[in-house]
Amino acid sequence: MLPVPGYSDVFFSWIEIRDLGFPLHGFLLYLASDHNFPEYLDGDGLGDLDYWTRDDVAIFVVHAPSSKWIEYAREKNHPWWTLFGQRWSCDEELSSLMREHGQSDVLMIDGHHASMRDVFAPALNEYQHRDEIGGILDKFGLAPQDHPCLIFFRDLADDVAWRVSLRELVGTKLHDLRQALQSWFAGDDFRRLLKEAAHDHARKTHT
């Protein structure tokens, strides 16, 4: 799972991303209004999807990662950290401050405590987010209404990709959304897609 600020970040880092050797890549696209996708990704979503797809597919998601994710990726030397992480948290002084005092509560809004990590988490506003999603849908020749969806591809230069509509999942409860995605990534459709991608990859490298 690779949270990115936008498509251009993937485009300009493509050679490094390709060298990571994932047989398949993908985009998880949703708008801020596609509830409960943003809510799920803000919570356990990034970790869940990363765990379910770790070695099989690099999924990019236009999402500002939480400082908890940044810290996790840094500690585990996750591919995301080497590719994008340092750009999200390039300030070494701030990083060390987070390591030492990240858990300290600094704000209380409507009874909810916000730690220093929450306050300094990178942000991407909903309009920028919508534009980025629109740009990616357009790149894959999809209509602006074709969200939320998963798009899979082997290489950015390929002229073939696969799309899975997630429209039915909009408005479902967080628990049901998580269960639906977990079942899908453990299911036959995803396995078949991986097999097809691996087969094509092997054929390409052979020729």
Place this chain on the structure above:
Amino acid sequence: MTGQVIAGWISGCVFMLIILGIALFILLKKNTEKISPEAFFIFRVVLALSGAAFALILTGFVDVEAKWAEVTIRAGGTLAVFVLLYLFNPRVLEQLRKPKPGPIKKIKVPAEKPPQ
């Protein structure tokens, strides 16, 4: 056997054969597309009528109290069987009705444009 019981037996059998015929047709056609809500409503009504008609020939008394769309329904006898069959969802159906991601569709990607 009274005329009412005979009528119940016959109409129960007719409705049951109808629903069985439709179910076999769907299974044999191997249509993976979802059944439309309109068709589902019709199946449900026919099944409930079939069950209620059969209940006419059963002895004993059934009393059902169900809450549906903020309305409490209380029914007895054959009407209770109708309400029960119409409102009750088996667990397997609930699982099937859970939303899931759509099928994988291959798409043709237009030629690359430089990012804006």
